[in-house]
Amino acid sequence: MELTQLSIREAHELLTSKQISSVELTQAMLNRIHDVDKKVKSYVTVTDELALEQARKADERIAKGENVTPLTGIPFSMKDCISTRNVRTTCSSKILENYVPQYNATVTNKLADAGAVLVGKTNMDEFGMGSSTENSGLFTTRNPWDLDRVPGGSSGGSAAAMSAGLATFTIGEDTGGSVRQPASFCNVTGIKPTYGRVSRYGLIALASSFDGIGPLARDAYDCATVLEAIAGHDPYDSTTYQSPVPNYTANINKPVKGMKLGIPKEYFVAGMEAGVESSIQEAIRQFEKLGMEIHEVSLPHTKYGLPVYYLLLFAEASANLARMDGTRFGLSVSDGAKDVIDIYLKTRHEGFGDEVKRRIMLGAYALSAGYYDAYYLKAQKVRTLLRRDFETAFASVDLLLAPVSPTTAFKIGEKTSDPLEMYLSDIYTVSTNPAGVPALAVPCGFSNNMPVGMQLIGKHLDEQTLFQVAHAYQQATDWHKQLPPL
Amino acid sequence: MTQTIDTKTVKHVAHLVRLGISEEEAQKFSGQFSSIIDYFNMLNEVDTSNVPPASDIANAENVLREDVVQPSMSHEEFIKNAPQSERGYVKVPTVLGDE
Numbered sequence: 145m146e147l148t149q150l151s152i153r154e155a156h157e158l159l160t161s162k163q164i165s166s167v168e169l170t171q172a173m174l175n176r177i178h179d180v181d182k183k184v185k186s187y188v189t190v191t192d193e194l195a196l197e198q199a200r201k202a203d204e205r206i207a208k209g210e211n212v213t214p215l216t217g218i219p220f221s222m223k224d225c226i227s228t229r230n231v232r233t234t235c236s237s238k239i240l241e242n243y244v245p246q247y248n249a250t251v252t253n254k255l256a257d258a259g260a261v262l263v264g265k266t267n268m269d270e271f272g273m274g275s276s277t278e279n280s281g282l283f284t285t286r287n288p289w290d291l292d293r294v295p296g297g298s299s300g301g302s303a304a305a306m307s308a309g310l311a312t313f314t315i316g317e318d319t320g321g322s323v324r325q326p327a328s329f330c331n332v333t334g335i336k337p338t339y340g341r342v343s344r345y346g347l348i349a350l351a352s353s354f355d356g357i358g359p360l361a362r363d364a365y366d367c368a369t370v371l372e373a374i375a376g377h378d379p380y381d382s383t384t385y386q387s388p389v390p391n392y393t394a395n396i397n398k399p400v401k402g403m404k405l406g407i408p409k410e411y412f413v414a415g416m417e418a419g420v421e422s423s424i425q426e427a428i429r430q431f432e433k434l435g436m437e438i439h440e441v442s443l444p445h446t447k448y449g450l451p452v453y454y455l456l457l458f459a460e461a462s463a464n465l466a467r468m469d470g471t472r473f474g475l476s477v478s479d480g481a482k483d484v485i486d487i488y489l490k491t492r493h494e495g496f497g498d499e500v501k502r503r504i505m506l507g508a509y510a511l512s513a514g515y516y517d518a519y520y521l522k523a524q525k526v527r528t529l530l531r532r533d534f535e536t537a538f539a540s541v542d543l544l545l546a547p548v549s550p551t552t553a554f555k556i557g558e559k560t561s562d563p564l565e566m567y568l569s570d571i572y573t574v575s576t577n578p579a580g581v582p583a584l585a586v587p588c589g590f591s592n593n594m595p596v597g598m599q600l601i602g603k604h605l606d607e608q609t610l611f612q613v614a615h616a617y618q619q620a621t622d623w624h625k626q627l628p629p630l
Numbered sequence: 631m632t633q634t635i636d637t638k639t640v641k642h643v644a645h646l647v648r649l650g651i652s653e654e655e656a657q658k659f660s661g662q663f664s665s666i667i668d669y670f671n672m673l674n675e676v677d678t679s680n681v682p683p684a685s686d687i688a689n690a691e692n693v694l695r696e697d698v699v700q701p702s703m704s705h706e707e708f709i710k711n712a713p714q715s716e717r718g719y720v721k722v723p724t725v726l727g728d729e
């Protein structure tokens with residue numbers, strides 16, 4: 145029995161039947177991190193001491209049989225943009241390299257209350273700006289399936305850690321594909337929930353109207369377990385839904401026969417890697433075998449998703465990152481500064497990487513006098529059309545299926561010289577965030593020995609259907625059980 | 631429509647976001663911005679004459695709560711991340727200069 149490769153429910157079963165302790169499980173995880181992560185480089189910070197302390201407390205809870213949840217004693221990691229009190233939270237940026245928050249994100253508190261054990265914080269593209277972790281201001285994470293390739297991004301550290309058996313589950317964040325694309329590149333299951341389902345309090349914001357915290361895990365069942373624990377209304381985030389969080393796992397075994405699965409034709413165009421396309425087609429046949437009805441649908445504004453997403457993201461990010469100014473927290477470059485503006489200019493010049501600089505400048509451009517109508521406002525109008533596309537499609541089908549990415553994981557360095565080329569790798573994931581709908585990435589095959597992922601896209605607040613359909617698929621297939629040759 | 635973003639414009643937006651920038655950087659970004667903005671101009675193909683801009687995602691309700699005093703972070707804790715502080719205040723150089 146390899147402790148580090150257990151699913152949440154396998155580990156829970158062993159913990160509650162007292163066959164293992166959380167301290168043993170956590171120590172095994174920490175040992176593996178200190179061994180394997182030298183190669184993968186998925187962790188920015190490993191929290192050995194805190195983890196063992198939390199594990200001891202979890203063991204006490206289990207011994208007393210008090211307040212034991214499905215996550216009690218389970219080791220997890222978290223993307224380094226989610227605030228953890230007294231644990232460094234860097235956003236993988238030089239500007240926050242030594243920043244230690246004084247408070248926890250709501251998600252951090254919820255997981256601590258559930259008794260989960262934080263083993264560390266994972267690497268990402270700086271402030272979530274990227275699709276490969278190559279934009280991390282600290283270091284690049286490697287794909288456990290091929291160390292010369294990227295793990296995807298921006299939650300690349302989370303996905304790589306999950307894939308390499310360096311956490312039993314992990315928390316990522318998805319603004320335009322940042323959970324789904326790395327999940328797909330690393331052969332793990334991950335969800336971007338409905339916007340407003342999970343509190344963003346304590347998440348260091350990239351684009352506030354797109355950002356969504358979601359879990360990556362071994363399978364859809366485990367993702368459902370974690371989402372149950374972290375979702376829900378939060379008085380500290382006024383965009384969270386008041387409606388109660390469903391018990392996803394209780395209904396996950398319900399049959400999928402007769403459900404209507406929509407295939408958006410605009411996602412199947414030239415440019416997709418042959419092995420990706422054939423894996424997706426194979427998955428569609430599998431859903432047919434499960435008794436689902438397959439319907440072609442149209443999302444006519446799909447090709448505009450990328451410019452809409454990036455323009456609005458640039459604009460929101462340029463405002464959100466204004467707080468990184470070198471005066472209240474984080475890096476401060478004040479040598480020779482003659483006034484406070486000078487501190488801003490120097491600190492931000494030194495602290496931000498090129499991609500961050502590009503995006504906040506382009507955001508200011510899209511918002512500036514003379515360009516606001518042509519770019520920002522235009523993008524918000526086309527965003528309305530993108531949302532209507534999904535509404536129209538969901539009038540006739542229960543959920544949609546699309547590839548996560550047109551290719552499998554690319555080589556490190558392959559796309560770093562051309563920012564636009566890197567943006568284009570997000571073409572299939574960006575449309576869901578401006579529309580706010582949930583999407584679940586599920587492993588569905590391999591192309592040239594690298595993992596391929598599909599995404600199931602659902603109606604607002606209908607994560608239940610996504611979990612149910614993905615669970616049925618994972619009962620019938622074993623792609624998600626394949627482990628990298630580390 | 632091809633649109634070039636010259637180094638003057640790059641320096642202008644850099645100043646808007648309070649970002650120090652060198653001449654070489656301005657030149658590099660100028661080329662990159664032109665190709666990115668050029669790509670974004672595809673939005674001009676879309677007829678949006680009768681389309682309202684999106685303003686919220688899904689959850690457009692006012693959220694109100696009672697204004698009740700609750701425990702919060704101590705002052706000391708609150709400013710402990712400030713690079714410079716004095717007598718409980720965040721300290722910065724001159725804000726209002728000669729300009």
